[in-house]
Amino acid sequence: MKSCAYFVGFISIFLCLPVTKVAAVQALPGGAWSYSGLQMAQVPQEIGIPLLADIIAVAGGETHSVALSRGGQVFAWGSNSYDQCRVPLDVESGVTAIAAGARFTAALKEDGEVRVWGGGGTHPVLSVPTSARSGVTRIAAGRDHLLALKGGAVLAWGMNAHAQCEVPPEASGGVIAMAAGDHHSLALKEDGSVLAWGAGSPGSPAEVPHNNQSTVPQAAGSGVVAISAALRYSAALKEDGSVIGWGGTLPAGEVIQLAVPGSGMISISGGRNHFTALNSQGRVFATFINPILNYGQVSIPEAAMSGVTAIAAGSNHTLALKEDGTVVAWGAGSTNHPGLMIGDLHGGQSAVPNALADDVETVAASFTHTLALTVGGVVHAWGNNSYGETTVPAEALEGVEAIAVGHNHSLALKSTGRVIAWGSNQYGQTDVPAAALSEVKAVAAGGNHALALKNNGSVVEWGGYYEGPVELPVEVQSGIVAISAGYEFRVALNENGRVIAWGSNDLGQTDVPPEALAGVVAIAAGAEHVLALKADGRVLAWGANYFGQCVVPEGALSGVVAIAAGESHSVALKSDGEVITWGADHSLQRDRGPITAPVSAIAAGGVVTFRRLASAWPSFFEAAVSAGLSGEEAEAQAIPFHDGVPNLLKYAFNMDLAEPAAESSLAGSSSGLPVEGIQREGQELFWRVEFVRRKNSLLDYRPAKSTSLEGDSFMPMSGPVTVDEIPGAPAWERVVVKEPIDPASTTRFFSRLEVTEKP
Known part of the structure; x- marks a missing residue:
């Protein structure tokens, strides 16, 4: 049973309890850690919190991955060397399909427009033709080219060295699906036949003998229901559930049976050297084309053995979409998988974004691996393990109180004051000296060396x-x-x-400035730069400045309580929970990620930034009790001060529950009831609603519109929405919704803001 209260007038506010809502990014509990930037492997399950939810589609590139939520939001992770993971602001919503090339990402907007980003900013695939800016219904990405389906006709653009963008006349109508390989293209006609062009077709440049991926065999001339393309191979799913492949070293016209008739396959996807298939029971199958290139992409994890609804193969990794809307990934870019070739691990494309659970006390990261220390003194590790740096020794599975990571080695400080080290010992960095086996209170790790701080205030160094x-x-x-x-x-x-600083000084990193010779309360070292926090809350920086990591922004010149340094970026935590970042951002290490509420702790290393969500904001019940309300007066819909404003609305709009509501205008304010009115922009009129919204809370805010006051006449407002930060109020944001109105046809206009407390 829902309990409701109304404000009626030119704006009405509607209160309901309760309603559930599935978000594209899971809400994080207080104390959880989120990260932005590059991780070489997925956060271990025992300390991980899945971030992505309600996903409906996935796509794999060469070293990056993409996911699309039911709400039309795009998420990308992995290598950002060509900005392929930096989703443009105007593509963060309203998307219906996604595709990933080697170094670019494409999205199809709900209005039929194709958007492309990445490619280093100069790739020809970024030049979307006018014909692909509306009316497109499907997209498919090859290594360096893109296909779009519009009105049954195929459009193609991008690299064309192998004629992969030379669409044949037969593909100008009647096409229902497309696929793109490295240098060739496929189209599926509505009659079940396959068309192919590009590398491997008659007259195209030959890369290797028998490069026949674009020579369609007779078996693919009818009865095909789905197609896929790999490096030099093509595949077709037949209506009998079988899968055939052709191209590569096979003679023209010959096929290889990838799945026999009756196998129940319903979907296929080709990577650079492997094909993946999904059967009607939700199980994933995979096979190599070239088993020499083994990155684990066909070693299917248990999670992909059932409950899978969609698949996507990247160059050397695989993605599976589960029926619960979560994503599983494996292959290159996931150093948690054994037997991987190190050369292609830099992408992190198989490290599906996870947050860290609230029992994680601290985190330490290098470019290639990460450690986390949980309550109880247990060390967890993930990332590259080429030198054993993530093989946590038994001694570090309990009683640890501090951690540190170097380039390829790891340190842990036991509660007994003893240092443990593991990983690469090429320079003696894991040969812990006798002086560091007792009475140590802090540790630090450099590229190939280690430091320990003794209880007596002396420093021990080795490596x-x-x-x-x-x-x-x-x-x-x-x-x-x-x-x-x-x-x-x-x-x-x-x-x-x-x-005090010593060691290499090629970039001035040990030239301590005069301001850092007194009054400093904290220090942090990046790869080649230093941060120092003064007692007055001001940050100092010196050393390498290639990416502006030493150009301290105005926001970090006061009120800072903690600092952290990555390889070439800098992080500061303000007293109000705001995080300031500056310096390198090539791996999106400065992106704030899903955390919008105040942060209580930070960590940084390599090309990653960690933020710990402050304790959850008080629930409505806690706020009511804190305001001295009790009994019926503490209920959400109660109006204890007879001011016409229910308690939950005061809670939702940052008003004092312990006082009568005062008339207030939101202009420049971080609290108060929503305001509305007509706004003119040129010749256009808008109905404008402005309100403050509690970030990362258990509340939903839903603006609605009507031309009458009848309860069932209200429809969601669909006009443009802007969201801005509120200076000095990090827990809140200002939201403005504008709805176009036509005064000639609309004589009355009402808006309603529904505030819903989730269960």
């Missing part, structure tokens, strides 16, 4: 250096309270607030 042995400064033999390590240099903070 090797490219620049040769480095002697410890006399100043770090006592009175030190904090340590940090860059790739080939070291930093310490003494009890007087002075920063």
Whole structure:
């Protein structure tokens, strides 16, 4: 039974309890950690929280992956070397289909427009032809070209060295599906026949003998229901559930049976060197075309053995969409998988984004691997394991109180004061000296060296250096309270607030500025730069500045309470929970990710930033109790001050539950009831609704419109929406919805804002 209250007038506000809503990104509990940037493997299941939800489609590129939610939102992860994962703001919603090329991403908007991004900004596939800017119903991506289906005709653009964009006349109508390989294209006609063009067709440039992927065999001349393309191969799914393949080293006209008739296959997808199929029971199958290139892409995980509704093959990885809307990925870009070739691990394309659970106390990351320390002192590790850096020793599975990571080695500090090290020992970085086996209170790891801070304030160092042995400064033999390590240099903070630095100084990273010789309370070292936090909340930075990592923004010149440094980016946490980032962003390490509420802790390393969500905002019930309300007066729809404003609305709009509602205008304010009115822009009139919204909360805000006050006449407002941050109120955001109106046909206009508390 829903309990409702109304404000009636030119704006009415509607209150209901309860309603469920499935979000494209899962809401995170207080204390959980989110990350932005590149991770080489997925967060381990035992400490992970799935972020993506209600996904309806997936696509795989060469070193990146893409997912589309039911609400039309696009998410991309993996390598961002060509900006293929940087989803444009105007493509973050309203999308109906996705495709991924080698280094670009494409999306089909609900109005039929094709949008493309990535490609380093200069790729010819970015030049979407006018004909593909409306009316398109399907898209398919090859390595360097894109296909679009419009009115049964195929459009093609991008790289055309092998005539893969030279659409034959037969594909100008009656086409129902398309597929694109590295250098060839396929089309499925409504009569069940297949067309092919590009590499491997008569007269096209030959790459290898018998390169016949575009020479359609007789068996694919009828009865085909789906098609797919790989590097130099093509495949067709027949109506009898069988799958045939052709091209590569097969003679023209010959096929290979990838699945026999009656096998129940309903979908196929081709990667660079493998084909994947899905049967009617929701199980994934995969086979190699070239088994020499084994990245684990055909080693199907248990999670993809059932409940799968869609598949997508990237170059050397595979994605599976589960019936619950979650995504499973495996193959290249997932160093959690054994037997992978290290050369193609840089993408992280199989590391489906997960958050870290709220029992994680701290995180440490390098470019290639990550450690997390959970309550109870347990170390978890993921990422590259070429040197054993993520093979956590038994001693680090309990009683650990601090962690650190170097380039290819890991450190853990036991509660007993003993340091444990594992991973690469090429420079002696895991040969823990006797002095670091007891009475240690902090650790730090550089590129190929390690530091330990003793209880007596002295520093111990071990490991090797490219620049040769480095002697410890006399100043770090006592009175030190904090340590940090860059790739080939070291930093310490003494009890007087002075920063001391030593080691490589090719970029000025050990040239401590005068301002950092006193009054410093925290330090953080990136690969080649240093951050220092002053007692007055101001951040200092020096050293390498290739990406602006030492150009401290205005927001980090006051009110900062914590700092962190990645390889070439910098992070600061403000006292109000706001996170400021600057420096490199090529891997989206500065993107704020799904966390919009205040942050309580930060960590950074390599090309990743971690943010810990502050404790959850008080629930409505907690807020009511805190306001001194009890009994019936504490109920959501109660109006204890007889001011016409129910309690839940005060909670939703940042008003004081302990006081009568005061008349307020939202102009410049972070609290108050919504305001509405007519706004003119040129010759157009809009009905404008403005309100404040609690971020990351258990509330839904739903603006609706009507030309009468009848309850069933209200429809969702569909006009443009803008959302802005509110200075000084990090828990809140300002929302403005504008609905076009025609005064000639609309004499009355009402708006209603429905606020719903989720169960």
